[in-house]
Amino acid sequence: MKPTAIPIIFCACVASFFFTGLPAAELTPDEIVQKVDDVRNPELDYTVIVSVSSYRPHNEPRIVTYDVMVKGRDRTVVKTKTPEMERGRMLLMRDKDFWAFFPEVAKPIRISFQERLTGEVANGDIARTNFSQDYSAKLLRSERIEDKDYYVLELTAKADDVTYGKAVLWVAQETNWPLKAEFYAASGRFLKTCLYENYALLAGRMRPSRLVMTDALVKNQYSVIEYEQMQTTELPEKYFTKEYLKKMD
């Protein structure tokens, strides 16, 4: 890293803390969730390398890496890098519409939101990472955990076709960093827990670089999602069309 970059990054961090540290009383639950989205992902277009390690009892762990491109909050392309056997498979999300591209078929195929990309990680966990657009928030309570104050928010899906019906989210009051979330089906069934860990400087501000998603139904079944090389960059709109998938092959 160039020495001149260090003060710039430092200033960016200070600025991000300043802006995320607005007085809590002024924020509505929905605004807090919006702040959480800003912590999790850049507002601008960005690219990131995502590694998903899936662990299941009595099975070898499965590790898949993806090149991910995100435009705005509703368009994502996920391209499989490894394992080699799956290299070139792609997933496109445009709002709530999904397409998959398989090199051996060489054409985009419309798929449902529900189809899995890998392991216990739903498509929406990687491709759709904005709570504020999909859920309405309600403040349940405040909690103090290890000397820090947290909002505990209940998120209710605005529509049927989102990844989870309901979620409970713990958010640090000082920084708006998410600590953990519990996800539930629309029926109320507890599905999984997500821990937001290893906060690191990604695309100009501190963000969780590691998510641990633990299955609530099967003991010792969990997935670890790790983010690296997150970079903001303007991405053309056409990259996020099903016709363009073949050009990324």
Added chain:
Amino acid sequence: MKGKNTIFFLVLFVFCFYLSSGHAAEYQLHGTTRTEIAYRLPSTEKFTKLRNQLLLNETGTLSDQLRFKASGRFFYDAVYDIFDYYPRNVRSDQRWDAELRDTYVDYSGGPWDVRLGKQQVVWGEAVGLFCADVVNAKDLREYVLPDFDLIRIPEWMVNVEYSKKNFYSQFIWIPVLQFNKSGVANAPFAFPYPVPGGSTFTADDPSEPKNGFKNSEVGYRASYLINGFDLGAFYFHSWTKSPVLYRTIDAGVYHFFPQYKRLDIIGATFSKEINDYVIKGECVFYPKGYFSVSDTNSPDGVVTRSFADYIIGFDHTFFDKLNFNFQLIQRVIPHFSEYLVNEKRVNTAVSVRVSRDFLNHKVEAEFLIIESLMRPDLLCRPKIKYNFTRSWQASLGADLFQGEPSGMFGEFRKNSRLTVEFIHKF
């Protein structure tokens, strides 16, 4: 032709090697090796394929707006050297091949994209079937059994695309004509000539139209995504990709002189997700299709009829694990004549595909069946794949044909086979 292909392939390989050795950061060389074994079930000629195949592809960036891809394939099938049950013409056609595959330059500027070179253009929404997938000629020497990207023959074309928000438009121009490759006489998947049983016949080689502007193919497709409905329509001014089997009958002997004819194709496609069910469909209308007739009074054995092929299907994932696809396939010939060979006024078939993975994606199982609802005629393809490393896969499967000899699958009922494949990607 094979000589030309070999030169192409060698040039490509040297080119790829040069690029990857000197500019590792900008260019990527990837490849696949496949060992494919097929063991025929109902015949004494047991092994029908002992093929080793190498696919190489190189991609790279030339500038901000220019990218390229070069790819080639070489295969050698040892079954033609180890066993002697195939005649010379089949051995010559299928023992080995080297070909240049998708090889093109991509230009990208604003909403415009231009792809120049040998490429595949795939239209349609259906899974595992060619209905609206009409642009590229097909290599049918193994019928529809290989992966679809290997069945399609990449063609030299100009492909201009325009994308703006939810609108997409594509224009293609194909100056170099390419036609389907079929199995030669006595090959396992040779298509039969339409003659009554016991009749003798002779056949000329198909006469191909010459390349040139006047004979070139041209197509246009547009699509629009609105409220989750992905709607598309296309027009393709093409040629019959398989020859029309014109014939004369002289003293009871049939003589065929196959010809390629101009063909216009109009199509429409749609897809939409509703409550985790993906509904999709495609319809292709041929204003003037060519059909062989069994009527011996017909002067040339061919009539023209308009007809439509369409597919409606849905996908759903059951229990978060089981991927399910169902498709209804119909051909409708409004001005049907009973003399049309192997056709009906309305011909209906269905396909079902089920797949799921086990052991954390280590094992994948799939099952495909395509069956006519009009007569006994089906293709059944169970397959199990084992990913024993991150770059190696072994698979065991079966291609089971059943039905009447006049059916599209029943005619190959003697070719049902077990298959074993080892695939390595690097």
